[in-house]
Amino acid sequence: MALTSKICPYDPQWPLLFTAENRRIAGGFGAELIGTHHIGSTAVPGLSAKPEIDILVVVSEHLNEVARNKFMRTLGYVRGSDLSAGHHFYRRDVDGVRTHKIHVCVAGHEQIARMLCFRDLLRKDSTVREQYQDLKLQLEANNRGGIAEYLAHKAPYIDALMNMHLEVPQGQTTIILTVV
Structure with missing residues (x-):
């Protein structure tokens, strides 16, 4: 089982793709919209990534x-399972290839x-960025179980970083990048 798409070198078009998609989706949130953010690896200049634009709404x-x-279905999005209470997820695939994820x-x-x-x-620390990129490329090269395996193997690295940089309640772990 393959990943949702192949990791490729950073593309300076990714921020432009975020901006274009952000304009398309904004109308679907009306008065409840507070803000949007480009997240995930495509939001980090210089970082290789699966070319899937991640948006946090x-x-x-x-x-x-x-x-x-x-509204989201009219734009080609499918609602995935809630990732947690208050955290909804949408995904958009074009011709069987994942192009966008919205949290x-x-x-x-x-x-x-x-x-x-x-x-x-990842944006400010080149050492962390390089370590994370190396991990992602290694996981892609050794992947046999698809996206779930890939995400599960990235989780410990991400959790360790976040535990150093955020106060996370003891005994609680979460995964940032989840695909449903």
Whole structure:
């Protein structure tokens, strides 16, 4: 089973793709929209990544989910399982290839700070960025179990970094990058 797409060198078009997609989706969130952020590896200049644009949407609350889901379907998105209470997930594939992932979190959700902190750490620390890139490429090369295996093997590295940079309640671990 393959990954959702192949890791490739950083593409300076990724921020432009985020901006374009951000414009397309913004109307589906109405008055509940607080803000959006480009997250994930495509948001980190110089980092090789699966060319899947990750977007974090912060909302005041989850209002009228039926209308939002319908709007997102018109843009080619499928609603995945909730990743946790208050953390909704959408994915968009084109011709069987994942192109976009959207995380919709209620303001104050723990994953917001976690996703932004991880992105910012990768942006500012070249050593961490290189280590993470090397890990991703190694996991891709050795992958036999698909995206679930890939994510499960990245999780300990991400969790260790985040435990050093964020205060996480004892005994609680989470994964930033999840695909459903």
